Amino acid sequence: MEKPWSGRFSEETDEFVEEFTESVSFDKELALEDIKQDIAHVRTLQRAGVLSKEESRKIIEGLESIRKDIEEGRFKWRRELEDVHMNIEAELINRIGDLGGKLHTGRSRNDQVTTDERLYLKKEIESIVQLLKELRRSLVKAAGNSVDVVLPAYTHLQRAQPIRLAHYFLSFREAFLKDTERFLDCYRRADELTLGSGAVAGVDFPLDRHYTAELLGFNRVVRNSIYATADRDFIAEFLFACALTGMHLSRLSEDLIIWASEEFGYLDLPDKLCTGSSIMPQKKNPDVLELIRGKTGRLYGNLVSLLTTLKGLPTAYNRDLQEDKEPLFDSVRTLKGSLIGMRKVIEGLKVREHRMYSNAGNFVLITDVANYLVQKGVPFRKAHHIAGSIVAYLIEKGKRLEEISLEELKNFSELFEEDVFELFKPEVVADRRRTYGGTSKESVLGMVEVAKREEGLV
Numbered sequence: 001m002e003k004p005w006s007g008r009f010s011e012e013t014d015e016f017v018e019e020f021t022e023s024v025s026f027d028k029e030l031a032l033e034d035i036k037q038d039i040a041h042v043r044t045l046q047r048a049g050v051l052s053k054e055e056s057r058k059i060i061e062g063l064e065s066i067r068k069d070i071e072e073g074r075f076k077w078r079r080e081l082e083d084v085h086m087n088i089e090a091e092l093i094n095r096i097g098d099l100g101g102k103l104h105t106g107r108s109r110n111d112q113v114t115t116d117e118r119l120y121l122k123k124e125i126e127s128i129v130q131l132l133k134e135l136r137r138s139l140v141k142a143a144g145n146s147v148d149v150v151l152p153a154y155t156h157l158q159r160a161q162p163i164r165l166a167h168y169f170l171s172f173r174e175a176f177l178k179d180t181e182r183f184l185d186c187y188r189r190a191d192e193l194t195l196g197s198g199a200v201a202g203v204d205f206p207l208d209r210h211y212t213a214e215l216l217g218f219n220r221v222v223r224n225s226i227y228a229t230a231d232r233d234f235i236a237e238f239l240f241a242c243a244l245t246g247m248h249l250s251r252l253s254e255d256l257i258i259w260a261s262e263e264f265g266y267l268d269l270p271d272k273l274c275t276g277s278s279i280m281p282q283k284k285n286p287d288v289l290e291l292i293r294g295k296t297g298r299l300y301g302n303l304v305s306l307l308t309t310l311k312g313l314p315t316a317y318n319r320d321l322q323e324d325k326e327p328l329f330d331s332v333r334t335l336k337g338s339l340i341g342m343r344k345v346i347e348g349l350k351v352r353e354h355r356m357y358s359n360a361g362n363f364v365l366i367t368d369v370a371n372y373l374v375q376k377g378v379p380f381r382k383a384h385h386i387a388g389s390i391v392a393y394l395i396e397k398g399k400r401l402e403e404i405s406l407e408e409l410k411n412f413s414e415l416f417e418e419d420v421f422e423l424f425k426p427e428v429v430a431d432r433r434r435t436y437g438g439t440s441k442e443s444v445l446g447m448v449e450v451a452k453r454e455e456g457l458v
Ligand code: ARG
Pocket: 023, 027, 083, 109, 110, 113, 317, 319, 321, 322, 323
């Protein structure tokens, strides 16, 4: 088949080369964006007096019939035509004749491809931001239901201090809020029209780029044609936002996976989100969470892949840039799936509060025993040492903190009185952390209210 660029060639393309260089097998994902921009470009050409009214009407009609076929899955993509852009243009010429050949006036695939990508990215960021919102809402609801559930927080995966479970859920809601801000920020920078930059230097037809931007819903017009065609920074930062969101999802997955183990026994995951083992009948595996954790590897990989492709490219467009698309599409698909999966898990979690509570006592309360002495004037470092000796003593005796007597305590410090026993309840200790952002009931209730309001839940 004759290529749109065959003029200066005297040999047919090697078949291997055809297969090696094609991108239509994946960039057809951009087909609807491509047609949208084609139509805007035709209107701009008409406004510039390059196309007559009648010509634009016919071209747009042809493009719309192609769009319909694509939407209905009837369009035949041809590998010999390399990419989505040349497939659509060739089919347009096929349908409306030579006039279709006027579509590519004043345009290069170099500005065309980034315009498609920017349109695509804006659309996908909107949908990711929506999925993030749904996930945040599920976390806020879970927090609203777990203000009175107390469990140990871990540091170094060792029991550290009692917290309210709501405080934990809100911690990830906070992280996903930051992720959302990153996506919105990325959206702002993607929101620039690159069409009209030509191959690298601009266009020699009087195109009103601000008019095109308006037609395509871009907020601004890119100010430099070289930057516009050479750079993929807007995709790299999107992939970074995906990678970071993946990191948050992965950490949350890991917590929930270990909490659902028999050893922790803090959670039950809904059957409908787990799978069994083909050999061990007792197994109920948290596969959704494991895959969310596992797929984070791809999100990182896609970022590194693009950054590596971009590094060291001579200005401006090089075919290497075609390699930006598969990581982009893969991250979009992967992240969207993970966000949906995580929301389903959060909505279906059953918390075993007693089990959490019973692990939140004993030495988890010891920091506050030290602070009890501090409040009575003992320097913190010394109080810390005394409390540590109490722990060592109890381990030696095989006793829990709650079992110690005032007499035994007095052996460590004369300052202990009856009121120290009030500290032997996890919820009391949690509620002493009243600083802004801390885990006291008062503070957590306030934060749940703020979150509900921010998420439009009240
Ligand atoms: N398929 C190409 C890409 O994705 C489109 C741009 C090709 N431009 C070129 N001069 N060969 O990058």
